[in-house]
Amino acid sequence: MGSGHYHQFNPAPPSLPLSLPPKLIWSPSHRFRWSFFVVHSIDPFCNLDLGSRLIVYLITRMVSRLNSQLAGAVVTPKILSETFWWFTHAYSFSMKTWRQFIGLCIYLLVWSSFISSPIVDSANSNFNSGNERTFHPVKKFVMQSYFDRHIELHDSVFDNFISQEDNVGLCQVLPENHDFVPRLSVLKRDLIGEGSHRHVSTLLKFQSQQLESSSQLLSSSCDFIIIERLPTGVFADPFELQRLVQRGVFNDVDVFGDTNLELPSFLSNRSAVEIHLVVDPNKFLEPTDIKIELPLHARYQPLNESGYSTVELGMPDILVRCSTKERSENQNYFFKLTNNDADVMYEADVLWRIPSGKKAHSNLVFVITFSVALLSTLVIFLSSLEYSKSRVRKDSKQS
Amino acid sequence: MINLSAMRSLDFTSLLLFSAIFRVILIIYGEWQDAHMEVNYTDVDYLVFSDAASLMASGDSPYKRTTYRYSPLLAFLLIPNSLIHRSWGKFIFSASDLLVGYFIHFILQQRKVPRKLCNYCVMTWLFNPFTFTIGTRGNCEPVVCAMILWIIICLMKGNLLQSAFWYGLIVHFRIYPIIYAIPIVLVLDPNFFPSDRKPILKNWTAAQAERLNDGNCLCSLHNLLKCIFTRKRLMFGLVSAAVFFLFTGLSYYLYGWEFLHEALLYHLTRTDPRHNFSIYFYHIYLHYGYDISVVEKLISFLPQFMVQLVLIFCFAKDLPFCLFAQTVAFVAFNKVITAQYFVWFFCLLPLILPWSKMKLKWDGMLCILSWMGAQVHWLMWGYLLEFKGKNVFLELWVASLVFHAANVFILTLVIRHHRFSSFFLGLEDVKSKNVAKLE
Numbered sequence: 023m024g025s026g027h028y029h030q031f032n033p034a035p036p037s038l039p040l041s042l043p044p045k046l047i048w049s050p051s052h053r054f055r056w057s058f059f060v061v062h063s064i065d066p067f068c069n070l071d072l073g074s075r076l077i078v079y080l081i082t083r084m085v086s087r088l089n090s091q092l093a094g095a096v097v098t099p100k101i102l103s104e105t106f107w108w109f110t111h112a113y114s115f116s117m118k119t120w121r122q123f124i125g126l127c128i129y130l131l132v133w134s135s136f137i138s139s140p141i142v143d144s145a146n147s148n149f150n151s152g153n154e155r156t157f158h159p160v161k162k163f164v165m166q167s168y169f170d171r172h173i174e175l176h177d178s179v180f181d182n183f184i185s186q187e188d189n190v191g192l193c194q195v196l197p198e199n200h201d202f203v204p205r206l207s208v209l210k211r212d213l214i215g216e217g218s219h220r221h222v223s224t225l226l227k228f229q230s231q232q233l234e235s236s237s238q239l240l241s242s243s244c245d246f247i248i249i250e251r252l253p254t255g256v257f258a259d260p261f262e263l264q265r266l267v268q269r270g271v272f273n274d275v276d277v278f279g280d281t282n283l284e285l286p287s288f289l290s291n292r293s294a295v296e297i298h299l300v301v302d303p304n305k306f307l308e309p310t311d312i313k314i315e316l317p318l319h320a321r322y323q324p325l326n327e328s329g330y331s332t333v334e335l336g337m338p339d340i341l342v343r344c345s346t347k348e349r350s351e352n353q354n355y356f357f358k359l360t361n362n363d364a365d366v367m368y369e370a371d372v373l374w375r376i377p378s379g380k381k382a383h384s385n386l387v388f389v390i391t392f393s394v395a396l397l398s399t400l401v402i403f404l405s406s407l408e409y410s411k412s413r414v415r416k417d418s419k420q421s
Numbered sequence: 422m423i424n425l426s427a428m429r430s431l432d433f434t435s436l437l438l439f440s441a442i443f444r445v446i447l448i449i450y451g452e453w454q455d456a457h458m459e460v461n462y463t464d465v466d467y468l469v470f471s472d473a474a475s476l477m478a479s480g481d482s483p484y485k486r487t488t489y490r491y492s493p494l495l496a497f498l499l500i501p502n503s504l505i506h507r508s509w510g511k512f513i514f515s516a517s518d519l520l521v522g523y524f525i526h527f528i529l530q531q532r533k534v535p536r537k538l539c540n541y542c543v544m545t546w547l548f549n550p551f552t553f554t555i556g557t558r559g560n561c562e563p564v565v566c567a568m569i570l571w572i573i574i575c576l577m578k579g580n581l582l583q584s585a586f587w588y589g590l591i592v593h594f595r596i597y598p599i600i601y602a603i604p605i606v607l608v609l610d611p612n613f614f615p616s617d618r619k620p621i622l623k624n625w626t627a628a629q630a631e632r633l634n635d636g637n638c639l640c641s642l643h644n645l646l647k648c649i650f651t652r653k654r655l656m657f658g659l660v661s662a663a664v665f666f667l668f669t670g671l672s673y674y675l676y677g678w679e680f681l682h683e684a685l686l687y688h689l690t691r692t693d694p695r696h697n698f699s700i701y702f703y704h705i706y707l708h709y710g711y712d713i714s715v716v717e718k719l720i721s722f723l724p725q726f727m728v729q730l731v732l733i734f735c736f737a738k739d740l741p742f743c744l745f746a747q748t749v750a751f752v753a754f755n756k757v758i759t760a761q762y763f764v765w766f767f768c769l770l771p772l773i774l775p776w777s778k779m780k781l782k783w784d785g786m787l788c789i790l791s792w793m794g795a796q797v798h799w800l801m802w803g804y805l806l807e808f809k810g811k812n813v814f815l816e817l818w819v820a821s822l823v824f825h826a827a828n829v830f831i832l833t834l835v836i837r838h839h840r841f842s843s844f845f846l847g848l849e850d851v852k853s854k855n856v857a858k859l860e
Contacts, residue, residue: 216808216809216810217806217807217808217809217810218806218807218808218810219807219808261468261472281487282487283487283488284488284693284695286694286706286709286710288710289709289710322694322695322706322709325707329812329814330812375810376810377806377810377811377812377813377814378812379703379706379707379814380812380814380815381707383703383707383814383815384707384708387703387704387707387818388704388707388708390822391700391701391703391704391818391822392720392721394700394822394825394826395700395721395724395754396724398724398753398754398825398826398829399723399724399727399728399754401829401833402728402731402732402750402829402832402833403727403728403731405833405836405837406731406732406735406736406836407731407735409735409836409837409839409841410735413841
């Protein structure tokens, strides 16, 4: 059970549930298109003939769109001639007014961006720096395969899913010449902070390891995969998490399931956060701690008589995916960190009290809100009419 | 004489320069704060715009970015964020901020407001903490304000086509300027806009309010219907509608239903139960998920509708004041109020200040203090709810009622202290002036 690749899942291309800004590569036709668009749309501001500029811009837009549809990313003579046209046009500006000066600056800016062929990496590329991935997962994220098969996150279904992986792909039984299993001694959960924006921290304490063959450990790396299944009452902001990845706090993070940031909890579904942390296994030679802090935000809760509703955060699932380079072959194995050992202490599930509206207020709020609205309408009505009347009175006094 | 006027225009130029430098410093500071502190200076919306812009630049739909709820034009404007520097957008918005200051100065100058008063009014925009933070934090509202003022300038110059074009564009960009449609159409009266020449502006005078002149035929309903369809009004309406549908159609052609849903329909049917300054937020939260009856929808829409109508019919001839009062009322009665909406009426405030009888002591101070006080009060409860986790929904809702009352109070005070001054000179006024001159 130790060979490298597990093809038990459909190798569909992994797609992010939320599309974060992709790598930006500008082909020549893109640049032409957008430079024309910019040039012709700022023309009205430069106080040139509005109608003709509008028409030219529309035509250029249609032409370039047609062009890209017909010929792919090919620069045609038509586009070249038009480039020449607006290039000379730009230089024929005599800077009589400051507006034309600004127009010229913008033309030159667009032109320079066209020349300098920028290829801009977006935020996503940072996580590839530094960490050499020595294993080839078919799916980078475990949760991706769950959500490929299921629409919603249910605990029982998820538990089944995880145990299925154990049976099919993941190794509970490890390759014989390796006994690296980090031994968990403490798993502590805590909710840090106040209010609607808090951090849930997970503290993992490991005991020290005994090794049979030390040479083996030095060449492997371990990926800790922490899966937090969030209840509907809270959510994680994927963009905030991406910024943490950029800062190097985690190696990779993604959020799956319902990632709507705005709806209240009774109209949302559950989501799950998967965090990847690359850890050097050599650290486990001595007792070590791993602390993970995940920022979470509270959703608006359903109405509750007491004014607070309690959200319970369960235990995370922690999978460890290690790989070793042995005999120039990559070996991967998964196992799930379990806390079935008698000596593992863990704190109880975390409870989060979130304020919620009280149903008893419904009628009162309705009546007073609309009365106030009507009252203020009346006030404005009366003051405007009185003002107009006073003008009439003044007029009749004067004449 | 020339030296004096050169000196005075230097005053405004130096004001503008100083504001520009100040904003650049703020943008640089914002970059520093983003990198070094937990709390970001940059608005979350700015990151949404940037992401959508980079999606658009690589050929994708900007609506793939969740919570991007604006016209694709905004993403297009911010494409250089990925090319040049990520603060490009902030520079654009701060530049439009300064442009608004320039337009205000231009409008007041055209109406012959004295220089000193003019400069003070411009300062209420350029040095208003709301405005410079909004532009430097990356909010797109200054662009909207600049366009509205440009529309007013086009009307002043008599360029109806241009004003119609920009009006259609701005309604495509942000839905709310649709409330300005009726006053603008009313002001395109043949009395003010005769077919042979450009309209004449009524200048600022230190004198009392002018006589009520009901020379235009809006007094009776029959007359109203007869003269509502003048050539200029029809032209304005048709051109702006055509431009609106052109841009909306183009965006729909490019991005499909997503665009319509996110950029247009969302704003029209937006009910956000999360806490905001509006008086309706708690009501919406308590009834979220339940069906809202037609009667209830009507009741919630009626105050807004009535207030807009009464303000239009009382003040349409004094166009800047009408727009200002309408915007204040619109924001106060809206279902959702966020801090960025305040810029909508701040850009029109300097245009009405020269005609206000309100002195800074003590009526002016009362207005400012009551508005700021009500806001701070609300923010205090909001902080307790969001950052301390206490259930203060009822208190927060009362605070929003207090804020609404403060808005209404200030609006009535401003109305009472206003010196009505029609924006344009009617034909009869011009004739009587000429007669007086001859005599």
